[in-house]
Amino acid sequence: MTDSQTSKRTRISLLLNDSMVGQTLRVCGWVRTFRNDRFLAVNDGSTLQNLQLVVDKESTDAEVLKQLHTGAAIEAVGELVESQGGGQATELKVSTLTVLGGADPEEFPIQMKRHSLDFLREKAHLRFRTNTFGAVFRVRHALQYAVHTFFHERGFYQLHTPIITGSDAEGAGEMFRVTTMDLDNPPRTEDGAVDVSQDFFGKESNLTVSGQLEAELGAMALGQVYTFGPTFRAENSNTSRHLAEFWMIEPEIAFADLKDDMALAEDCLKYVLGYALEHCAEDLAFLEKRELDAEKQLPQADRHDHPLRARLQAVVDAPFTHLTYTEAIDLLRNSKPYKKKKFKFPVEWGVDLQSEHERWLVEKHVGGPVIVTDYPAGIKAFYMRANDDGKTVAAMDVLVPGIGEIIGGSQREERLDVLKQKCADFNIPEDHVWWYLETRKFGSAPHCGFGMGFERLVMYVTGMTNIRDVIPFPRTPLSAEF
Numbered sequence: 001m002t003d004s005q006t007s008k009r010t011r012i013s014l015l016l017n018d019s020m021v022g023q024t025l026r027v028c029g030w031v032r033t034f035r036n037d038r039f040l041a042v043n044d045g046s047t048l049q050n051l052q053l054v055v056d057k058e059s060t061d062a063e064v065l066k067q068l069h070t071g072a073a074i075e076a077v078g079e080l081v082e083s084q085g086g087g088q089a090t091e092l093k094v095s096t097l098t099v100l101g102g103a104d105p106e107e108f109p110i111q112m113k114r115h116s117l118d119f120l121r122e123k124a125h126l127r128f129r130t131n132t133f134g135a136v137f138r139v140r141h142a143l144q145y146a147v148h149t150f151f152h153e154r155g156f157y158q159l160h161t162p163i164i165t166g167s168d169a170e171g172a173g174e175m176f177r178v179t180t181m182d183l184d185n186p187p188r189t190e191d192g193a194v195d196v197s198q199d200f201f202g203k204e205s206n207l208t209v210s211g212q213l214e215a216e217l218g219a220m221a222l223g224q225v226y227t228f229g230p231t232f233r234a235e236n237s238n239t240s241r242h243l244a245e246f247w248m249i250e251p252e253i254a255f256a257d258l259k260d261d262m263a264l265a266e267d268c269l270k271y272v273l274g275y276a277l278e279h280c281a282e283d284l285a286f287l288e289k290r291e292l293d294a295e296k297q298l299p300q301a302d303r304h305d306h307p308l309r310a311r312l313q314a315v316v317d318a319p320f321t322h323l324t325y326t327e328a329i330d331l332l333r334n335s336k337p338y339k340k341k342k343f344k345f346p347v348e349w350g351v352d353l354q355s356e357h358e359r360w361l362v363e364k365h366v367g368g369p370v371i372v373t374d375y376p377a378g379i380k381a382f383y384m385r386a387n388d389d390g391k392t393v394a395a396m397d398v399l400v401p402g403i404g405e406i407i408g409g410s411q412r413e414e415r416l417d418v419l420k421q422k423c424a425d426f427n428i429p430e431d432h433v434w435w436y437l438e439t440r441k442f443g444s445a446p447h448c449g450f451g452m453g454f455e456r457l458v459m460y461v462t463g464m465t466n467i468r469d470v471i472p473f474p475r476t477p478l479s480a481e482f
């Protein structure tokens with residue numbers, strides 16, 4: 001045994017094949033099971049797989065043996081040997097075993113049985129220790145890496161847009177206020193109103209709902225940029241697809257129109273799905289099986305037609321279907337659920353599509369991703385470019401099965417006079433967005449972009465059905481524990 005071999009910890013992902021057999025190694029991890037007083041299954045987070053440690057009862061301290069319960073943190077030194085059992089290629093013949101931190105089996109909540117996701121949400125500080133959450137968060141990491149790689153390889157620059165902002169980019173007014181004022185005793189003006197000029201920034205400020213407006217400013221010089229940051233929305237919708245704090249990827253490209261925008265969105269989705277299929281095969285295989293098991297409880301009609309990886313591969317392989325909003329409305333009004341009055345929300349030109357409509361389009365009608373374009377101006381944000389018909393804007397939403405909207409984007413209004421009129425129509429004071437308007441005054445150019453909800457992407461790739469299970473610590477109405 002040499003110091004260099006054992007002073008460094010070897011991650012379990014590196015020693016599951018037999019290339020390191022014969023070496024003496026140090027591994028650390030958390031106990032999953034201990035059976036027959038001999039076989040210790042240890043996981044260190046580097047892979048879904050556990051390493052089997054073979055413990056010699058005779059030569060191991062009785063105090064150590066007593067503490068080998070599920071959840072305990074251990075450190076072991078031993079020789080890596082070819083495994084005698086069938087379950088794994090290699091195992092570690094332990095020579096020294098130390099318990100770094102015990103886990104009282106009476107109290108440790110994560111036992112080796114299947115726990116419900118609801119239960120694990122209450123134990124979010126410990127749920128990383130399960131196979132499911134280990135897999136989800138490794139895939140989440142791979143996806144963010146793939147996103148950065150995709151944009152970097154295409155010559156985009158990442159722009160860090162502000163988290164604290166004075167503007168409401170989406171105009172939905174669902175913002176979290178940021179203030180250092182004493183809420184019990186705020187400074188007041190002579191007429192009794194709260195005096196925001198005395199607040200930290202000298203004006204009302206909020207957490208951002210989108211980095212888009214600032215990304216547009218960057219794109220108007222750097223050509224193509226993207227943001228990847230946290231966004232905050234105080235919408236009181238307690239659904240399985242909404243968070244109050246979520247991460248969004250927002251590319252913005254100059255000298256480009258809606259067609260370019262759709263192509264970029266499709267390429268981006270295909271690239272990151274392909275990356276996950278290639279680099280997360282083990283975790284996706286596990287999540288696929290998990291989904292199949294979970295769906296056994298469901299009626300046939302509610303189950304997926306194809307397993308997870310086959311569904312993702314199909315998205316990578318086929319071109320996305322394009323529909324205009326007007327076509328989508330026609331299809332919906334001719335659909336069975338519409339005629340049988342199964343939809344809860346109205347289907348009428350001018351009214352926004354609800355998740356039930358989006359899901360019918362992608363799941364029942366098309367059976368794959370759909371890009372819906374050219375929405376009525378009245379239901380979309382002020383910055384979207386007006387189409388020549390005077391009724392619709394150059395918007396596009398990418399809808400996918402199981403999720404609904406995963407991407408929302410548009411060509412931006414680059415004509416100063418039209419944009420000013422839009423501000424007036426949407427009651428946005430020009431002096432609030434004077435800097436945004438100036439990019440239309442100085443060297444304005446056609447440009448476009450989109451926002452991809454990162455957690456919706458992680459849901460899509462992992463097959464998890466609740467957005468709370470793909471972000472480490474979800475923020476939802478009445479819930480900000482941990």
Ligand code: 4AD
Binds near residue numbers: 209210235244250407
């Ligand atoms: O459609 P949205 O609101 O678009 C924008 O914010 C634009 N500024 C984007 C742009 O053009 N640069 O949001 C974009 C995406 C949605 O398609 C959805 O995937 C996700 O962000 N999203 C949410 N994800 C989780 N929780 C929420 N509350 C979300 N709201 C939107």
Ligand code: MG
Binds near residue numbers: 397405407408
């Ligand atoms: Mg949207």
